[in-house]
Amino acid sequence: MTDLLENEEKIKDVVMLAARILLEAGAEGTRVEDTMTYISSACGYKSSNSFVTNTVITYLLHNGTHPRIYRIQTRDTNLIRISETNRVSRHIVEGKITLDEAWDKLKYINERIDDHPLPFKAFAGGMVGLSFLYLQGGLLIDVPTAILAGGIGYFITEYLSQKIEAQFIPEFIGSFIIALLAAFGHMLVPSGELSIIIISAVMPIVPGVLITNAIQDMFGGHMLMSITKLLEALVTAFGIGAGVATVLIFL
Structure with missing residues (x-):
């Protein structure tokens, strides 16, 4: 027994x-x-x-x-x-x-199995920003701004997520920094497209995996989990949009 x-x-x-x-x-x-x-x-x-x-x-x-x-x-x-x-x-x-x-x-x-180092993830975030810049038909002159804004913004978001217990604040601050860097880069090179730079650079912090999992849970019949994940993704997206909008309002 x-x-x-x-x-x-x-x-x-x-x-x-x-x-x-x-x-x-x-x-x-x-x-x-x-x-x-x-x-x-x-x-x-x-x-x-x-x-x-x-x-x-x-x-x-x-x-x-x-x-x-x-x-x-x-x-x-x-x-x-x-x-x-x-x-x-x-x-x-x-x-x-x-x-x-x-x-x-x-x-x-x-x-023992940890995630990739944060600097490496920040570099990958910059490459994601570059990829979306290409997909949206961005200009070649916007490449440095998109890479820097995407990489630095992702680094700040991930770093704050590890230090701050509250949710959605890291995404707000990260998107705020991304919009600032994009606006600053656009001021230095005004011939580029500011909206495309911002959209490309915030893509690394968009909760895409969360949205995908929510849809998979919905198909699997886990309605409660699907709804909570969709709500979490929605509020996270709102935080990202609020951070970008805060910068654009004062431009």
Whole structure:
């Protein structure tokens, strides 16, 4: 009996850690719940139940055991963690690793696999701004401004997101800085297109992944999670627009 209880607790630990990593890394609710179900079924518990929202994971292994609840504090986009956690889940289902090995691998993913360095992400943000400048038919003379505004704006947004607990403020400040840099670059080179520069430079901080996940959750029947994500994306977009509008008003 004691061994059975210990095994159940180990299953709960593995399932909850996998779900936590996925949700904190920006995975959609459908993926998280499916992963929890797959692991439980592979361990012999096909009647498990799970319910996931943006901020809470609820899990019940079976009706005769205590449920687990975990509150999600931070969320980001980290596709590496999602991919590695999915790999661990598949290996459990295929019987290639034990629960102890899965636990060690998940702990490694959670503690050791970090995102790319912030300067590298800022550089990538500048390249995203350059790409959208090209897609919108921007002028060659606007390239330096779009790269600098996109890279610096993304750097500031990500840095503030790590330091400030409040949501949407980093996006407001980041878009404000982006609009300032774009306006300053346009003043130095007035032959460019200010609107195209601003639109291109704010693209790296637009919540595109959040909107995509909300649509996927809607198709998967997770209406509550879909609505909350859409609202979060809407308010984030409002913060970005407010930051840009604040600069444009005073030009």
